[in-house]
Amino acid sequence: MVERNEETIQATKTSFEVVHTLQEIGPARLSEIAAELELAESTTHRHLQTLHDMRYVSRDGERYQLGLRFARLGRAAQTRDPAYEMTQRHVEALAEETGERAQFVVEDHGLGIYLHVETGSQAVRVGFGVGRQIHLHSSSAGKAILAHYPRERVDEILDQWGLPAHAANTITDREELYEELETVRERGVAFNREEHVDGLNGTAVPVKRDGRAIGALAVAGPSHRLTGEWLDEEIPDMMLAAANELELNATYASDAGSRDHIVE
Amino acid sequence: MVERNEETIQATKTSFEVVHTLQEIGPARLSEIAAELELAESTTHRHLQTLHDMRYVSRDGERYQLGLRFARLGRAAQTRDPAYEMTQRHVEALAEETGERAQFVVEDHGLGIYLHVETGSQAVRVGFGVGRQIHLHSSSAGKAILAHYPRERVDEILDQWGLPAHAANTITDREELYEELETVRERGVAFNREEHVDGLNGTAVPVKRDGRAIGALAVAGPSHRLTGEWLDEEIPDMMLAAANELELNATYASDAGSRDHIVE
DNA sequence: GTCATGAGTTCCGCTATGCGGAACTGATAA
DNA sequence: TTATCAGTTCCGCATAGCGGAACTCATGAC
Numbered sequence: 273m274v275e276r277n278e279e280t281i282q283a284t285k286t287s288f289e290v291v292h293t294l295q296e297i298g299p300a301r302l303s304e305i306a307a308e309l310e311l312a313e314s315t316t317h318r319h320l321q322t323l324h325d326m327r328y329v330s331r332d333g334e335r336y337q338l339g340l341r342f343a344r345l346g347r348a349a350q351t352r353d354p355a356y357e358m359t360q361r362h363v364e365a366l367a368e369e370t371g372e373r374a375q376f377v378v379e380d381h382g383l384g385i386y387l388h389v390e391t392g393s394q395a396v397r398v399g400f401g402v403g404r405q406i407h408l409h410s411s412s413a414g415k416a417i418l419a420h421y422p423r424e425r426v427d428e429i430l431d432q433w434g435l436p437a438h439a440a441n442t443i444t445d446r447e448e449l450y451e452e453l454e455t456v457r458e459r460g461v462a463f464n465r466e467e468h469v470d471g472l473n474g475t476a477v478p479v480k481r482d483g484r485a486i487g488a489l490a491v492a493g494p495s496h497r498l499t500g501e502w503l504d505e506e507i508p509d510m511m512l513a514a515a516n517e518l519e520l521n522a523t524y525a526s527d528a529g530s531r532d533h534i535v536e
Numbered sequence: 537m538v539e540r541n542e543e544t545i546q547a548t549k550t551s552f553e554v555v556h557t558l559q560e561i562g563p564a565r566l567s568e569i570a571a572e573l574e575l576a577e578s579t580t581h582r583h584l585q586t587l588h589d590m591r592y593v594s595r596d597g598e599r600y601q602l603g604l605r606f607a608r609l610g611r612a613a614q615t616r617d618p619a620y621e622m623t624q625r626h627v628e629a630l631a632e633e634t635g636e637r638a639q640f641v642v643e644d645h646g647l648g649i650y651l652h653v654e655t656g657s658q659a660v661r662v663g664f665g666v667g668r669q670i671h672l673h674s675s676s677a678g679k680a681i682l683a684h685y686p687r688e689r690v691d692e693i694l695d696q697w698g699l700p701a702h703a704a705n706t707i708t709d710r711e712e713l714y715e716e717l718e719t720v721r722e723r724g725v726a727f728n729r730e731e732h733v734d735g736l737n738g739t740a741v742p743v744k745r746d747g748r749a750i751g752a753l754a755v756a757g758p759s760h761r762l763t764g765e766w767l768d769e770e771i772p773d774m775m776l777a778a779a780n781e782l783e784l785n786a787t788y789a790s791d792a793g794s795r796d797h798i799v800e
Numbered sequence: 801g802t803c804a805t806g807a808g809t810t811c812c813g814c815t816a817t818g819c820g821g822a823a824c825t826g827a828t829a830a
Numbered sequence: 831t832t833a834t835c836a837g838t839t840c841c842g843c844a845t846a847g848c849g850g851a852a853c854t855c856a857t858g859a860c
Contacts, residue, residue: 281547
């Protein structure tokens with residue numbers, strides 16, 4: 273019984289599952305993690321020890337938790353494309369101008385990831401929601417991105433993640449989605465009318481580079497407030513202006529950054 | 537030759553080294569990564585494939601890069617303690633009031649990690665520096681933290697990382713550092729006069745909880761500008777006020793956060 | 801067209817490595 | 831003292847991960 277399964281490393285998977293468990297349940301004891309993952313305690317111990325050695329996990333007496341090395345790694349991922357950083361000020365401006373929640377969303381592995389989130393008036397929870405993942409078919413940003421992807425890539429993504437219903441108006445039919453994407457492509461703007469969360473509307477425009485969507489700017493808010501001309505025209509115009517400016521700045525300058533005494 | 541070495545998992549280490557390489561050199565081809573780590577290409581391929589399967593690595597045609605899942609993980613690490621989040625607005629306020637760079641630094645594995653960084657006037661590079669690591673002995677924040685750690689823990693840290701010189705005034709002698717920490721403890725404020733980078737001064741105060749330092753608020757800037765009463769009295773007073781307020785807010789409320797349709 | 805090059809992927813045999821269970825340790829409490 | 835329980839170390843076994851070689855699949859030279 274040799275049966276070479278897919279070429280993949282079990283130990284690595286397990287280690288990342290340990291990390292993921294810590295992300296989910298926060299500081300935890302070895303026994304909790306072992307139970308959660310249904311692993312032998314000796315095995316769990318070995319994984320935690322390895323991760324601890326590498327400073328990806330810290331321990332506070334009897335509890336293990338995520339190491340702050342991940343903060344660095346997270347920033348590196350978030351700035352892996354210089355264009356990602358340039359969107360920040362536009363997101364801030366949009367939040368300011370609209371008073372609603374403004375976002376910059378990017379596609380990775382077929383999901384939408386919030387890279388910048390800014391809430392307009394109530395400036396609470398700064399950075400809240402960053403890194404969060406959503407399905408592309410049920411959000412304005414996702415549709416703005418998909419509309420500018422080749423059909424085959426769209427199919428791949430839908431095959432991988434399906435079209436689960438999140439709210440009353442979620443599009444769950446492939447054909448219907450194709451039509452919607454066609455509309456989005458023509459208009460250059462995507463809308464979300466309670467498709468992701470009941471009571472929440474949104475609108476988004478793609479940010480393109482070399483004709484390919486690298487992400488989307490979006491604004492979201494309660495459906496009673498985001499409606500009419502405000503939703504249909506005014507907010508899209510602001511976003512289009514921002515997207516346009518971003519696209520003109522094709523000078524994606526990459527700077528080395530000052531490196532003083534960084535410890536690795 | 538059995539020789540059980542330290543209980544640690546090689547495959548996990550290698551996988552994280554691959555991740556670390558991607559963090560360092562950015563988008564890279566398989567062959568580059570294999571060369572960098574002196575691994576067989578087949579081995580490198582297996583690691584990358586595993587990481588890709590788990591969405592911790594993405595590939596853009598012929599190049600691999602960090603997956604945006606790390607953005608989420610990074611945020612989780614950065615907010616692993618509710619107190620960390622509460623410092624953000626104080627850092628912003630300090631940057632605003634002083635016009636200099638304000639920071640909140642935490643200790644992890646014996647190093648200082650910047651969790652919040654805000655630059656005063658020139659609001660460029662938002663979030664730049666977050667996650668960066670520094671030695672504790674040569675920064676004001678580090679000294680503020682060490683001053684409130686038990687002696688044995690300080691020794692552990694110094695054993696682990698030593699006291700490397702970074703600038704002309706870096707304290708490289710243990711005894712001298714102990715004395716300095718004593719002074720810091722008495723005064724409640726730490727200073728850095730070109731000990732970390734030539735031409736750069738700084739000052740910091742600890743943020744304590746249950747008598748233990750959980751981090752430090754710091755302000756840094758060019759030594760010609762950060763000097764005299766401004767450095768010695770005025771900035772420390774602002775920071776002490778902020779730290780005091782933080783410590784009074786012992787109501788470290790933990791909220792569950794709204795969880796809508798999060799994809800894992 | 802052939803041949804060459806080179807990056808990436810798959811195959812394959814070997815054994816080092818990661819696995820779980822059991823034994824051990826050390827702290828806390830009855 | 832014994833009991834309990836979390837965490838750590840030990841240990842033998844088989845499997846899972848390793849590197850080298852073979853194979854693909856582009857791309858390009860001639």
